[in-house]
Amino acid sequence: MASLTLDQLAIGKEAIVTRLVCTGASRRRLMDLGILPGTHLAADFASPLGDPVAYRVRDALIALRRAQARQIEIELLQGGQP
Amino acid sequence: MTGHSSAACESCPAYNQAMLKKLGVNVEAVDYVVALAGNPNTGKSTLFNALTGLRQHVGNWAGKTVARAEGGFSFNNKRYKLVDLPGTYSLLSTSTDEEIARDFILFGQPSVTVVVVDATRLERNLNLTLQILEITDHVVVALNLIDEAGRHGIRVDERHLARKLGVPVVPMAARKMQGLPELLQAIEQVATGAYVTRPHRIQQRDPGLDHALRELETALLREFPDLPNAQWVALRLLDGDASIEQALRERRLGDLSRGQASAPAADALALEIAS
Amino acid sequence: MSAESDLLQIAARLRSGLGEDYADRVMEAIFTEAAQIADSSVTRDEKKARLTLDRMLDRVLTHPIGGFAVMGLMFFVVFWITITGANIPSQLLADLLLGTVYTALHSLFAALSAPAWLSGLLIDGVYLATAWVVSVMLPPMAIFFPLFTLLEDFGYLPRVAFNLDRLFAGAGAHGKQALSMMMGFGCNAAGVVATRIIDSPRERLIAIITNNFSICNGRWPMLILMGTIFIGAAAPPALASLVAALSVVAIAVLGIIVALLVSGALSRTWLKGETSVYSLELPPYRPPQVIRTLYTSVIDRTLIVLWRAVVMAAPAGAVIWLASNIMIGGTSIAGHLVNFLNPLGLLLGLNGVILVAYIVAIPANEIVIPTILMLTLTLGRNIAGAQPGVMLELDDSQVYQVLTQVGGWTLLTAVNLMLFSLLHNPCSTTIITIWNETKNLKWTVTAVLLPLSLAFLVTFSTATLARWLGLA
Structure with missing residues (x-):
């Protein structure tokens, strides 16, 4: 089964990062922002046009475009639906 | 200044507001160089302005202070040059901002590096702090926005x-x-060596990496015995960091270990466009 | 072999022995320790932990309907305050600098029995152009920049970038381009500098080249004048001011659309490339420090931009005066130029005077209208008592009279002038700033010629269409 990626996380839901799919500069960038395996993330709210989405990461609000969020594999918390 | 500067406060030795002289852009004949580092949005430039009396505009943005800003102040009859570095999340990537900040801490050899940390988002901010502690021993942490944290x-x-x-x-x-006198005191103590720091170094590394690092570090120290941050330089060389390799080829690392740092390549503002 | 290359070889050998992801493991180690230290140092009062006010503000300011409503309102209010608030101080400055001081300077030069050419060159040329630019530019900038900075300090502008990002993503551009564009509505040079917040070179270049399509302070007065005396006047009197305002807003919105289209075209052709990692931190809202903001933005932005404009306006003033007063074969240099450019101007639905004014106004767009009036009057039938090369102030109805009766302007001239003003090349201050920021001749030239060709293309098309439809 394909694993869940961050762009599939519904607003208001929380998840743990399991893997960063990207490499190189974009991987570094995500890690600089504090997004790496084991990091706790919450989808807080979406832009009025649907993309990007603001995520709460280590007490900060970080907006990521869907294209980036797709490169972050996650595991849902609280066993809910994505 | 502070709303509650009562007589009792003024009598305590920490309250030395009167001994702070803002020198603006006058940075000649300084005794110490202080670098100001920190994540974006931590109030770094506000602190810079408060200490130097300059009015650098602060934006709510990553990378707003793209070039270095310099200013001066004097405290307890010692003159300090304060260098405001670009706000960065890390020193390990290769953006222009991060290179300017890192090169200055590494090659500019500031007497003290003040890391401005957002108290409301400590975990994120400690990432940069720990990286800076890998490079230099002379660090003071300014735990800023403590009022916001309280709220x-x-x-x-x-x-x-x-x-x-x-x-x-x-x-x-x-x-x-608030907290300026205490910060000045701490900067002075670290600059003069009155406070001997014992900086935290990252411990948890896997054995393979640890072994490789130790081998490279030993080789580095054989060539540059006084290199103050050999482990960090070794880590960057392992990572294939082009600018550190360049510094090594130009023997700027050698200068560093002999205490005569060359000017950092900080004005690399121009865009590098692949044609 | 040197010790240095020895060390590099050791590093390379050791690197190959490590796994691909060891750099990740280093970062993980740092973050893990950061988390441990933070956890052991921080205690939280869970009841207060989520700042409800911040969350509420975010709900409203990024709401699908409310978010856009607030954005439109903010945009409107900032410009409304800027335009109306600048009127009175602009008038006072103009009365002082173009009236009292101007007259006093002439009396002084007369008392010193200075030759007419000298007082003409220095007072009517250099001084008047500089004074005009100061009185037109200073008040709106002193209002616009602090307002903008207050919104920035409050933390609102990152939300604007967040709201609009999808449009910019569609154009292959960076979301933060929305902010450099907003800055450009004050001053394009400041807008170009503001692109520094974009960390990818490709997307930053797109933002630099398209910043010109944000109408800067220097261009607003002319657009408002054209909108008022030509377009508003064509509507029924009751609706005149509304139609005038709408025509100006339409040009501004057209500018945003053009910026997005050109960004999209660039990112699909010359500046093709991967869209860089986009991350935007939405900082917590902070009460803006009003007094400090007023001080810093006046010192930092307003005075610096104004100084650059003054440095450019002074020599431009001298050039206008000389060109209008040096005669070759019975006609002034300006006259020759106007005659030479007139066929091209008419082809574009403009005229020779307008094109000459835009050449003269390369240093600062503010002097377009005074230059047009001055050249129209001195080259045509003189009905308002103008001297060659002297910029003068007329009220709106006089301007209308001069332009239509002496200059032969039509509605098409006014509309195309507005379009040309929106699209044409950036001013010299902005060009120098682009050079400073890119240090690349090719891109600086592109940033000049691309908008200029677009301006020619669009005005030529509208003029041709109008003629074809028998409207002009």
Whole structure:
């Protein structure tokens, strides 16, 4: 089964990062922002046009475009639906 | 200045506001160079302005202070040059901002590096702090936005934090000019060596990496015996960091170990466009 | 072999022995320790932990309907305050600098029995152009920049970038381009500098080249004048001011659309490339420090931009005066130029005077209208008592009279002038700033010629269409 990626996380839901799919500069960038395996993330709210989405990461609000969020594999918390 | 500067406060030795002289852009014949580093949005430039009396505009942005800003102040009859570095999340990537900040801490050899830390988002901010502690021993942590943290119901045990990091931690609210005297005192103590720091170094590495690092570090120290941050340089060389390799080829690392740092290549503002 | 290359070889050998992801493991180690230290140092009062006010503000300011409504309102209010608030101080400055001081300077030069050419060159040329630019530019900038900075300090502008990002993503551009564009509505040079917040070179270049399509302070007065005396006047009197305002807003919105289209075209052709990692931190809202903001933005932005404009306006003033007063074969240099450019101007639905004015106004767009009036009057039938090369102030109805009766302007001239003003090349201050920021001749030239060709293309098309439809 394909694993869940961050762009599939519904607003208001929380998840743990399991893997960063990207490499190189974009991987570094995500890690600089504090997004790496084991990091706790919450989808807080979406832009009025649907993309990007603001995520709460280590007490900060970080907006990521869907294209980036797709490169972050996650595991849902609280066993809910994505 | 601070709303509660009562007579009792003024009598305590820490309250030395009168001994702070803002020197603006006058940075000649300085005794110490102080670098100001930190994540974006931590109030770094506010602190810079408060200490130097300059009015650098602060934006709510990553990378707003793209070039370095310099200013001066004098405290207890010693003259300090303050260098405001670009706000960065890390020193390990290769953006222009991060290179300017890192090169200055590494090659500019500041007497003290003040890391401005957002008390409301300590975990994120400690990432940069730990990286800076890998490069230099002479660090003071300015635990800023302590008032905002209070409003958010966040309390930081600064003594515990100072013990963990091995460097002074000064809680402050730069926008309200709170904590400035204590910060100045800490900067002075670290600059003069009155306070001997025992900086935290990253421990948890896998054995393979640890072994490789130790081998490269030993080789580095054989060539440059006085290199103050050999482990960090070794880590960057392992990572294939082009600018550190360049510094090595130009023997700027050698200069570093002999204490005569060359000017950092900080004005690399121009865009590098692949044609 | 040197010790240095020895060391590099050791590093390379050791690197190959490590796994691909060891750099990740280093970062993980750092973050893990950061988390441990933070956890042991921080205690939280869970009841206060989530700042409800911040969350509420975010709900409203990024709401699908409310978010856009607030954005439109903010945009409107900032410009409304800027335009109306600048009127009175602009008038006072103009009365002082173009009236009292101007007259006093002439009396002084007369008392010193200075030759007419000298007082003409220095007072009517250099001084008047500089004074005009100061009185037109200073008040709106002194209002616009602090307002903008207050919104920035409050933390609102990152939300604007967040709201609009999808449009910019569609154009292959960076979301933060929305902010450099907003800055450009004050001053394009400041807008170009503001692109520094974009960390990818490709997307930053797109933002630099398209910043010109944000109408800067220097261009607003002319657009408002054209909108008022030509377009508003064509509507029924009751609706005149509304139609005038709408025509100006339409040009501004057209500018945003053009910026997005050109960004999209660039990112699909010359500046093709991967869209860089986009991350935007939405900082917590902070009460803006009003007094400090007023001080810093006046010192930092307003005075610096104004100084650059003054440095450019002074020599431009001298050039206008000389060109209008040096005669070759019975006609002034300006006259020759106008006659030479007139066929091209008419082809574009403009005229020779307008094109000459735009050449003269390369240093600062503010002097377009005074230059047009001055050249129209001195080259045509003189009905308002103008001297060659002297910029003068007329009220709106006089301007209308001069332009239509002496200059032969039509509605098409006014509309095309507005379009040309929106699209044409950036001013010299902005060009120098682009050079400073890119240090690349090719891109600086592109940033000049691309908008200029677009301006020619669009005005030529509208003029041709109008003629074809028998409207002009």
